[in-house]
Amino acid sequence: MPKDPHGLDAIDRKLLGLLSQGAEQTYAEIGKQVGLSAPAVHERVKRYKATGRIKSVSAQLDPAMTGKSLLAFVHVDSTGWGKSQAMLDLCNFPEVEEMHTVAGDACMVLKVRTENTQALEALLARIYDMPEVQTTKSYVALSTVLERPVQAGITEELREKTFQPRD
Template sequence: MDTIDRTLLAELTRDAAQSYARLGEAVGLSAPAAHDRVRKLRKGGALHAVEARINPHAVGKTLLAFVHVDTSGWGKSPALMALADLPEVEEIHSVTGDTCMLLKVRVTDSEALEGFLARLYAIEDVTATRSYVALSTYLERPPQAGITADLTIRQDRAAR
């Protein structure tokens, strides 16, 4: 993956509907060359899909919550994974720390969140939940292709 590939991915993240001519212009390639690069990014797995991002308020999902789920076992039970079938569940993560699973859930209101939590507690292995409701969202975006240089702590710097 070179700078051109990363720039193409960044451009597609910004506007997935732009033409290959516009993509090529952004990276100094012809439209066919940009198309070939994007095809290779898809084939190589760097680009999974080009997706539409829905405005949650436009579809009535105004409440965003992050739900920590504690379970009696490992947590990745079939019943818990079946929550992926609910359109309110945007993300499911197995995490380290003081919880087993982390869910990103978007619902219409607090009553819908309460109903979702009731459904969670109906799952046999769920022992506890903690919900964090977002009051405001300042940044929400898909994964970015760029890499920030020098984020690692080197031994020589850590010793200072």
């Protein structure tokens, strides 16, 4: 079976896509969907983990059920380089779910979840306590329309087949 430039064949992409939708399926159940035996699926999954294609397996928690229903995106601008050790220490704040260096009017974008606006305000105060931080801009999400993991099955070929421009 031909592999793409990333070393993945069609079965790899389908298998990774199924795992990203719900890793609690058994290898036998996944194997039926991709046309492989359970041991063959197991070997591929071991290879994905060994090569870093699968970084980890975790449970997706319901934010409301864990008391963290306020989702916000915080743009942080700093003096100097954004990837300084001091700025990377933001990773240690438990409210920070994602941290991205970006180009534009900020150097970092944080995805954060807190209990409420008071907790967000307290987090922002801790961020502002960092000497490197110059400014922040916060965007509170009112609702989430789409949130999904990396999509292993999306390729340029598939995109061309499914994308229909509007007239």
